[in-house]
Amino acid sequence: MIELRNITKTYNKDGGAEVKVLQGINLAIGQGEFVSIMAPSGMGKSTMMNIIGCLDQPTGGEYFLDGIEVAGMNDDDLSRIRNKKIGFVFQSFNLLPRTTALENVELPLIYSPDDLDIKAKAKSALEAVGLGDRVGHQPSELSGGQQQRVAIARALVNDPALILADEPTGNLDSASSNEVMAIFKKLHQDGRTVILVTHEPEVAAQADRIIRMKDGQVVSDERRAN
């Protein structure tokens, strides 16, 4: 599913100094795996997530997603891959304000090249996360847990192979966290690949595999039998 070969990422700071955020990452994640990537803040976690999610391009190395070489693709091709294959879930939900739950979930479908029944698909995605009765609510009218479930519905609606979640429970209380984690487990059981980026050990522990990063490198890769 995902194969990273010697991926590096270097930023040029304003003063001209180079910062090596990723220093040769080698990683393979198979179809249907449930993986946590753990790293302290500022240790390349977000960069890693952006590169896996095709939002950002690595400075060096090779990245195969579903057997396709992604590194070096142009912006349009990357957009198409994000649309079809990847569903993002963010820590701060990133829902559009003053926009109903249904319209938020419709967002990826709008950019799909296919002719779709957008309303029906978005509605059934909301029903799948247990929010079928909240379609007309705006984010400001929903609790944090509900907002994150809307965000998960949005990530799911285009039926992507990969769900990529960045600290999805970081802004939630424990009850909501449990609800959200239960949904991720369910997605995994349905055969989707789920990658969770987090710094919370309890959250990471719910995955089948925990990859730890430090200083831009993978320091441990641990498979667990749940």
Place this chain on the structure above:
Amino acid sequence: MKTGRIIGLAFSGLAKQKMRTFLMMLGIVIGVATLTVIISLTKGAQHKVMKGIKNFGTNAVMASAGGGRMFGPPDGSTTTLTMADAEAIKASIKGIKHIAPFTMHVAQTVVAGSKNTEAAVFGVTPEFADAWQWYAEKGDFISAEDVSGLSKNCVLGQTVVRELFGDQDPIGETVRLNNTSFTVVGVLTKRGASPHGMDMDNRVVVPLSTAMRRLFNTTAIGMIRLYVDDPDRLDEVTTSVSAILRERHHITPPQEDDFRVTNSMAMAGTIKGVSKTLTTFLLLLASISLVVGGLVIANIMLISVNERKKEIGIRRAFGAKARDIRQQFLGEALIVTLCGGIGGTILGIAISLAIAGIKKMPAVLSWEPFVLAIVFSAAVGIVAGLQPARKAAGLDPVAAIKG
């Protein structure tokens, strides 16, 4: 299909910022409304002028006594044109179908019984009717016998009839001019306004001889009206008349003419020239307001792109291409200007009709302002929206999503 969905996004984006959308639209609405009003009223004014020229007569050449650049009819004191001049013109110029020398005295008091009114008094020969293509609707026009016998018969214009007799039949009644009694023998057909805006129906027509000898004691005539058989020869005849009169009046350049010769085409040209200059100036002003409106839109759109960085980042994360973002923002600008254009046209039409109603000015509604508004608005929308849309599309998704 996808483009349709993105246009839908542009609409809902605007709907979420109603006040801002309204303010963006306002400049375009005002600009286009101004444009529409100017075009409608200018066309109305032109229409009125053309109608006046039609009333003057499209085949007509007219020589008036008195020189200079004076606009409008001469008064009775100018004595430079004589019957002999008219005879000479008639004898030497070909292509003249009718020639009618006449006198005109404006603002004369006309009395009938206990009522009185002010009207222009015309002294005419029977040829006047043919030269003006203007005949009696009821009764008779001035006849050759009336002229040779210095009769005290008169023909009234319809405004005079209405003022003095109301609905009553004036034929056979008596009106007094300058303490002389005249018998009404006919009523002219309704003619309307002259190119100078004068009411042509406010007149009393008497025999030329009677006017010259009994009423105004003069040997001069005021004007000579020519009816040319071929409208293409208007300018030629006009030039010939000037030449003859100059010769007869012993005028050599640089001496100024003591008469003026004009025709319907020349009148139309002068009036059109004046109104064209004014219209160009006004249209320029309206265009400036459209440009300012466009600048306002570009400005607000740029602010909007800055405020909506996060939205742009989210859209990009879920698969929006740079082009999709560009279309969305360009779409917003275009919707604003096109709606503003349509709204402005409707407002402009309403204002034109209101001005036409209050000021009694004619307004001519036509398709031109509408097409112009759409074309202008679309152009302003594209120009104003392009830079903000490009900026939005060019944002780095990773940076944008952080807001």
